[in-house]
Amino acid sequence: MxxxxxxxxxxxxxxxxxxxxxxxxxxxxxxxxxxxxxxxxxxxxxxxxxxxxxxxxxxxxxxxxxxxxxxxxxxxxxxxxxxxxxxxxxxxxxxxxxxxxxxxxxxxxxxxxxxxxxxxxxxxxxxxxxxxxxxxxxxxxxxxxxHPLQALTDAITISENAKKERPKVVLSWAPHIKALPHAVANSFVQAMQKMDVDFVVTHPEGYNLNPDIIGNSTVNYNQEEAFKDADFVYVKNWSNYNDYGKVLNTDPNWMITKEKLGNAKFMHCLPVRRNLIVEDAVLDGENSLVIEQANNxxxxxxxxxxxxxxxxx
Amino acid sequence: MxxxxxxxxxxxxxxxxxxxxxxxxxxxxxxxxxxxxxxxxxxxxxxxxxxxxxxxxxxxxxxxxxxxxxxxxxxxxxxxxxxxxxxxxxxxxxxxxxxxxxxxxxxxxxxxxxxxxxxxxxxxxxxxxxxxxxxxxxxxxxxxxxHPLQALTDAITISENAKKERPKVVLSWAPHIKALPHAVANSFVQAMQKMDVDFVVTHPEGYNLNPDIIGNSTVNYNQEEAFKDADFVYVKNWSNYNDYGKVLNTDPNWMITKEKLGNAKFMHCLPVRRNLIVEDAVLDGENSLVIEQANNxxxxxxxxxxxxxxxxx
Amino acid sequence: MxxxxxxxxxxxxxxxxxxxxxxxxxxxxxxxxxxxxxxxxxxxxxxxxxxxxxxxxxxxxxxxxxxxxxxxxxxxxxxxxxxxxxxxxxxxxxxxxxxxxxxxxxxxxxxxxxxxxxxxxxxxxxxxxxxxxxxxxxxxxxxxxxHPLQALTDAITISENAKKERPKVVLSWAPHIKALPHAVANSFVQAMQKMDVDFVVTHPEGYNLNPDIIGNSTVNYNQEEAFKDADFVYVKNWSNYNDYGKVLNTDPNWMITKEKLGNAKFMHCLPVRRNLIVEDAVLDGENSLVIEQANNxxxxxxxxxxxxxxxxx
The missing domain is CATH 3.40.50.1370 (Aspartate/ornithine carbamoyltransferase)
Structure with missing residues (x-):
């Protein structure tokens, strides 16, 4: 290479x-x-x-x-x-x-x-x-x-932790107070498109990623629906793509909770802001893969x- | 360990x-x-x-x-x-x-x-x-x-330079214009308490270290008395412990001079402010151990x- | 050594x-x-x-x-x-x-x-x-x-690229907006004085380097004349030496151009400000030695x- x-x-x-x-x-x-x-x-x-x-x-x-x-x-x-x-x-x-x-x-x-x-x-x-x-x-x-090193890491981590041949993987937007890049989300989408997974992206309306990257991937604006039967929930904030780089939504209802997560594994590239992106109970719980992700x-x-x-x- | x-x-x-x-x-x-x-x-x-x-x-x-x-x-x-x-x-x-x-x-x-x-x-x-x-x-x-790496260093240095079985070691406060931590002094006190030395701490009244650390160690507010027959004088400024972190005393009379030091070896963890903590003649003289301390x-x-x-x- | x-x-x-x-x-x-x-x-x-x-x-x-x-x-x-x-x-x-x-x-x-x-x-x-x-x-x-590591580098680079036994080497001042040191120019002069080269320094009047360093080296205030038949043109800005550290001249006519350079090799210690010190055509052209200099x-x-x-x- x-x-x-x-x-x-x-x-x-x-x-x-x-x-x-x-x-x-x-x-x-x-x-x-x-x-x-x-x-x-x-x-x-x-x-x-x-x-x-x-x-x-x-x-x-x-x-x-x-x-x-x-x-x-x-x-x-x-x-x-x-x-x-x-x-x-x-x-x-x-x-x-x-x-x-x-x-x-x-x-x-x-x-x-x-x-x-x-x-x-x-x-x-x-x-x-x-x-x-x-x-x-x-x-x-x-x-x-x-962020292709992160996306390769994520693919490895999902492969290591998958309990079924074709797991359901959800990429969910979560709120943040600062304007964050789209890099991690973009590369994760591209990695999932190469994997044999059932892939869904969920984010508030108007917060779509670059359509050229999303391509045919499924997008659902309803986080609860998207999370149904998920095996992996990958969480990341990004700033608005259309109104480029703006923070137009900080809706705390999009924060990830233990209840929402259910049995799904939680993934995040880190650093993560606790109780803004995701509640403590998720990161401190058994379903969090974030440290193993970091290891990978x-x-x-x-x-x-x-x-x-x-x-x- | x-x-x-x-x-x-x-x-x-x-x-x-x-x-x-x-x-x-x-x-x-x-x-x-x-x-x-x-x-x-x-x-x-x-x-x-x-x-x-x-x-x-x-x-x-x-x-x-x-x-x-x-x-x-x-x-x-x-x-x-x-x-x-x-x-x-x-x-x-x-x-x-x-x-x-x-x-x-x-x-x-x-x-x-x-x-x-x-x-x-x-x-x-x-x-x-x-x-x-x-x-x-x-x-x-x-x-x-x-600062236990420093205190271990200091113990090694005293052991290397001791001319008698039970040397007299004095920890002396010295003036400084900025608020400095107690860490070096604390660990030095604890190290000396583990060593077979005649240990005295001297500082202005009101400038005591944490009593839980000082324990039974001897404290003498009279620097001249404390220095008498000292084999090692270890110098360090610290900010006030009672009125926590304040600089309440910058009395230049507490500065270490060659005359005060006599035949004792001079020790300091460094960095040291010349002619504020200690006069040039001490650091440039033969009784200074500061470079060997740094080596250790x-x-x-x-x-x-x-x-x-x-x-x- | x-x-x-x-x-x-x-x-x-x-x-x-x-x-x-x-x-x-x-x-x-x-x-x-x-x-x-x-x-x-x-x-x-x-x-x-x-x-x-x-x-x-x-x-x-x-x-x-x-x-x-x-x-x-x-x-x-x-x-x-x-x-x-x-x-x-x-x-x-x-x-x-x-x-x-x-x-x-x-x-x-x-x-x-x-x-x-x-x-x-x-x-x-x-x-x-x-x-x-x-x-x-x-x-x-x-x-x-x-900057003697740079000057040694420059001597190596000239030796590697010389096509004749005694090449002509010109050190030319060039304009810059900030006050720069004399170090690179000084050491280059000293290195050239040790080499078997035909050496000329050119700079605006009043922009002489330290006379103790220049010694008997030839100085020509006319850049065009100095560049004639040059094999190597070494370019560097320096701030005024007499009115020490001042920027008294930013004359763009002293910028190095491809036309001025002719067949001479271009050298500079880098970093170099493009189109202020030297035009793009020189740095992007075949006569630039700056990357090989950096390598050396x-x-x-x-x-x-x-x-x-x-x-x-």
Whole structure:
């Protein structure tokens, strides 16, 4: 594999899931594969799970991780073509990406959306600029519109915990006070579309995700109906997509409760705001998979790095 | 050993000191013990010595250290039970600690006190939350009320430099312009109580430490009397304990001078403000042990990590 | 070699260049040399290339790099002698340098000039304080007046790309909106003075560099004349040296264009502001060496670290 920028870079999700499970059983089996190779982790935004799990994944493969918070450790990066750089940005992505490629065998990048400029965000200009100007493989650690390491993690976790061949999986919107990206929801939808699951999305009217991503997936505005007989309830807030980046709904009735959840397993990418997105009883209860999801982030990242390392010349 | 959160986790300080000295002689003797193990260093506050010495200790044991400045690299952590998280904190310690435990074999935490809420500080809610919600061992890199890595260091340093079997050790308060924690002083008191030393604490009236910690240790408000025949003078400022966290005294007469010190060895955990806490002549003189103390931080941390690694299943 | 603080620490630049080229061909040939040795990288200022390339160099030699952003990760450092430290600085360089020396076998430091206090900057008080108070070798990762890792890189790059025995090398000032240091230009001048090249410096009148550094090197205020038959054009902005640290000239006519450059190779230390310092057509054209320069940063740093490691007792 060259880059891992989208869940669509996965050809056969079932075989990836099996490979990830094998890595999880023997995480140090490929300790020599990444020897003398560096992974550059570039953060334009905050990170906890991704920061730690991707480093752990690299270490499991014998790689040397080098972490950099782009704005805190260096300076503003310019992405515009032809810009006269007399403002706040000190280095163009053309140089930055090419230069980091001199020191790192793989570059992993986190760059969140503006949530104010839909066109810019959907163009994935940061991630795509790295792909364009770097000379080494790029891994998406959450971009403007996708979080494919998380979605691979989620697919692994569902596969591990499924009690039936074709489980029912529900993606539910939940309320939040801040404007959050669509990336996790988008990639989760795309992952579920590749899996053999009965998939339903539920959210308030007017809170639809990008129709190009949703495609033929079922949407039900009635959360209670959507949750019926669910095996997995995956919860995530996102800001409005139509009135882009706005918080138009904070209806607490959409919060996930133990009662609503029933016997379904609860999933969330974390961080999660307790008693706003989901009540304590769910997270503290036996049906929560969130910590195991977090654990699986290591093996999703490790699988991606392994596949890239195997194809490095 | 499971956790190292307090100097009271040391059963036999004499045997620990001997073990630390052996490590110092041969710091790479256990290079395989930590192989393929990660140490997560989580900093809620600034750090120089602890940051570097704990990493060095981990490297000496073959571990991979992963450093994270919690607020800068990630986001605010919520510690309250049952909180509706619609404020500034984005992740609950219940998730944060459990998640970091998925990537790190040992978690080391630095979290200073509020110095405004005595009850909260004395509850050690940050450190104890990590112990409660993490599934791996926790090491205290200075908490609200204790700094046991420093105190172990100090015990080692006194043992190395003692010229008689039962040296006289004085802990002296010194003036500072900012409100400082009681953690270093507290743990030092507790360490000295475990050692075979003649121990005296001196500070201005009204500046007593927590009486539960001081216990039967001798307190003398007269610094000159206290220093008489001292072999070691350990200096540290702390803010007022009774009128909690206030700076009620900055009397320069309490500053440590070469004259006051006499032949005693000078100790301080560092950082130290020159000519406020102690005059240049002391730090630049032959009786200062502060750099050797800093050196011993590595072996104190290494001993703690070694003991924890040996007990990891 | 003990320290590497200035380009003058290089005895024979030709032999260094040959050694660096050999390292570039086989960067892992000395992987055991730095085993169980730590390199502390202390940043008082932002960094991208230096941060990553110096870590990469250390890893290539088997060292463990430990990175610290001094102000963000720790606190303000005091450099004044005899200061009563009742202000914003919390630790004196005497302690800081001696303490870091306990954990790191080599310390690399980046500390930019004030650009307001010429005398202080020219005294190199930060770098020299580390040399004075640390007990381990110091590497200059760009100080107030010099950037010798960059200059060594530049010498290697010119040697690699020279088509004739004595190429013509021009150092040209170019406009910038912010006050930039003289360090890169200074060290480049010093490196060229050691090389067998036809060297010319060009800048607007009144924008001379330190005459003590320029020495007998040719200066031509006419950029067009200076560029005639140039093989290498090295571009760098610097703020005014006489009216110290001021930006008195932003004349866009000094910007580097493809037309001006002709067949000469373009060099710049990066980061570079596009269409302010140099037009896109140059950086995107075939004559730009900037990415290869960045690549060579690794081998310059690795050579310096190797020479220091070989002389460590």
């Amino acid at each position: 060259k880059h891992y920028t989208s869940i669509n870079d996965i050809e056969n999700i079932q075989s990836w899931i099996q490979e990830a499970k094998a890595l999880k059983r023997n995480p140090l089996n490929y300790k020599d594969l990444g020897k003398n190779k560096t992974l550059g982790l570039l953060f334009f935004n905050s990170s906890l799970r991704t920061r730690l799990s991707t480093q752990k994944a690299a270490l499991n493969l014998g790689m040397d991780p080098i972490v950099m918070n782009v704005s805190g450790d260096a300076w503003g990066i310019e992405f515009g073509d032809g810009t006269i750089m007399n403002g706040n940005t000190a280095e163009h992505i053309k140089e930055a990406a090419a230069v980091v490629s001199q020191y790192c065998d793989i570059i992993a990048v986190r760059a969140f959306p503006t949530l104010t400029d839909k066109e810019k965000d959907e163009s994935e200009h940061v991630l795509k600029s790295f792909v364009k100007y770097a000379s080494v493989p790029i891994v998406n650690m959450e971009s403007a519109t996708g 982030r290591t093996y999703a990242a490790q699988l991606v790095l392994k596949k890239i390392l195997e194809d490095l010349k | 499971k956790h190292y959160t307090s100097i009271n986790d040391i059963e036999n300080i004499q045997s620990w000191i001997q073990e630390a000295k052996a490590l110092k002689r041969n710091p790479l003797n256990y290079k395989d013990l930590g192989k393929n193990k990660t140490l997560g260093l989580l900093f809620f506050n600034s750090s120089l010595r602890t940051r570097l010495s704990t990493q060095k200790a981990a490297l000496n044991l073959g571990m991979d250290p992963i450093v994270m400045n919690v607020s800068g690299d990630a986001w605010g952590i919520e510690f309250g039970d049952g909180t509706i998280m619609n404020g500034n904190t984005a992740e609950h310690i219940k998730e944060a600690a459990a998640v970091v435990s998925q990537y790190c074999d040992i978690i080391a935490v630095r979290a200073f006190p509020t110095l405004t809420d005595k009850e909260k500080d004395e509850s050690e809610h940050v450190l104890k939350s990590f112990v409660k919600y993490a599934s791996v061992p926790i090491v205290n890199m200075e908490s609200a009320t204790g 931080r590595t072996y104190a941390a290494q001993l703690v990590l070694k003991k924890i690694l040996e007990d990891l299943k | 003990k320290h590497y603080t200035s380009i003058n620490d290089i005895e024979n630049i030709q032999s260094w260049i040959q050694e660096a080229k050999a390292l570039k061909r086989n960067p892992l040939n000395y992987k055991d040399l730095g085993k169980n040795k730590t390199l502390g990288l202390l940043f008082f200022n932002s960094s991208l290339r230096t941060r990553l390339s110096t870590q990469k160099a250390a890893l290539n030699l088997g060292m463990d790099p430990i990175v610290m952003n001094v102000s963000g990760d720790a606190w303000g450092i005091e450099f004044g002698d005899g200061t009563i430290m009742n202000g914003n600085t919390a630790e004196h360089i005497k302690e800081a340098a001696a303490v870091v020396s306990q954990y790191c076998d080599i310390i690399a430091v980046r500390a930019f000039p004030t650009l307001t206090d010429k005398e202080k900057d020219e005294s190199e008080h930060v770098l020299k304080s580390f040399v004075k108070y640390a007990s381990v070798p110091i590497v200059n990762m760009e100080s107030a007046t010099g 940063r690794t081998y310059a740093a690795q050579l310096v670290l190797k020479k220091i490691l070989e002389d460590l007792k």
